[in-house]
Amino acid sequence: MKTISTQGPATQQAGRPGGIRGRLIRTGAVLAFAAAAVGLTGGAAQAAPAPAGVGAANVCTLEVLSLTSRDLQETGGDEIKIKLAETKFGPWTFSVVPWERNASLNSPTKAFTGTIDVALREFDGVTYTTIDSFVTGYSLGVHDVVLDNSNTIYEMSYEIT
Numbered sequence: 179m180k181t182i183s184t185q186g187p188a189t190q191q192a193g194r195p196g197g198i199r200g201r202l203i204r205t206g207a208v209l210a211f212a213a214a215a216v217g218l219t220g221g222a223a224q225a226a227p228a229p230a231g232v233g234a235a236n237v238c239t240l241e242v243l244s245l246t247s248r249d250l251q252e253t254g255g256d257e258i259k260i261k262l263a264e265t266k267f268g269p270w271t272f273s274v275v276p277w278e279r280n281a282s283l284n285s286p287t288k289a290f291t292g293t294i295d296v297a298l299r300e301f302d303g304v305t306y307t308t309i310d311s312f313v314t315g316y317s318l319g320v321h322d323v324v325l326d327n328s329n330t331i332y333e334m335s336y337e338i339t
């Protein structure tokens with residue numbers, strides 16, 4: 179009795195978070211938060227078609243896994259470069275056939291959206307010969323392609339992720 183009278187009703191209620199008012203306030207806050215969360219989720223779901231459309235033209239990555247010489251461009255050996263979109267890699271020397279280079283290519287990699295141009299070139303100082311080229315899109319997985327011209331043959335393995 180003595181203790182209750184010194185605290186007073188107001189102090190007693192404010193100092194008891196576990197009281198009915200405290201529970202009501204917390205419940206209300208939780209409901210408001212839940213409603214906000216639902217609102218956010220609903221908004222994201224409604225906006226989903228636009229991002230999904232962008233996602234269809236996702237950013238892909240093409241990585242050259244290996245390059246194998248089957249017939250050289252030059253009898254003394256080739257200085258091969260790979261061009262992925264506008265980015266150039268190499269050169270690597272191929273002086274014998276077959277010569278499969280993989281790790282020594284140092285993983286030429288290029289991110290792209292839509293399609294990407296891939297070209298194989300043979301260099302002579304400042305000039306080059308495009309041996310062959312191709313365009314590929316978002317085709318997941320490992321692919322093998324023959325890049326050749328009238329007197330040169332290379333095989334390339336690449337992966338799109």
Ligand SMILES: [Ca+2]
Nearest residue numbers: 256257301302
């Ligand atoms: Ca050359």
